[in-house]
Amino acid sequence: MDIPNTTATIPQAPPDFRSGFVAIVGRPNVGKSTLMNQLVGQKIAITSPVAQTTRNRLQGIVTTPTCQMILLDTPGIHKPHHELGRVLVKNAIQAIHSVDLIVFLVDSSATLGRGDQFVxxxxxxxxxxVVVGLNKQDQQPPDQREELNASYETLTEDHGWPCFKFSALTGEGLSDFQSVLETRLEPGPYYYPPDLVTDQPERFIMGELIREQILLLTRQEVPHSVAIAIEKVEETPQRTNVFAAITVERGSQKGIIIGQKGSMLQAIGSAARQQIQKLISGDVYLKLFVKVEPKWRQSRQQLLEFGYRVEE
Incomplete structure (x- = not known):
């Protein structure tokens, strides 16, 4: 993966080059991170079947010969139940007012709901x-396809928002959708070097890959009470040593993550290590620790320490 390099050269954009910032917004679990990964062409955002996976406003960068799109993968917009949730929703709403184009992503395998109407x-x-993406076309029951699409198309027509159908998971229809996004951006410069795919540091992505495996392997048992801190990264000629702390809110959650005789922690570490090796294209030794910080999601100070803050 190409990560931020402050010494990299940003070239002069050719004539008629287009660029801009594009926010991907929608309710939780509609496929925003999957869409970003597909458009970028590699995995930079974590995905899971658990709603509200995305926490930070991650930027992915898509550069073609004629355009550079900076994609903002925002947290799912939902009714928050704790300080962390309030921070996430504020950041998602802030993104709506600070970009050049908004992609309103919906799950077209289900009928229009109150969560979509809130967005x-x-x-x-x-x-x-605003352009509307009818995602998950591949998951629509064939006998309900017209009805499901119509429920969203009627809504968007009322607001004059163009509607496009695709599957972020399979990639079907995405090439045409990307072309549409490019044509809706104004002429502009390169904002980042052309070979960059995200503005996030490598340590952040490492932490997210660990958190993804916790979400995938523990599912609803430890849904969102987890924070990851990469405490140290050591580079050696043979491998990269990564030391990370997993923070949960209760002792019972710590027990779940560790598992019987350490089995769950070992499974999380093994799966995360494989993903981190893909990230850095090299051998990795990953050491995980688990600690308890009661009600950390309610503490503004601890949220700041874990990197969760309201975006300006």
């Missing part, structure tokens, strides 16, 4: 252009 109400307060 629509927020988008109405934005001055930016």
């Amino acid at each position: 629509v109400d927020l988008l109405q307060k934005s001055d930016g252009p």
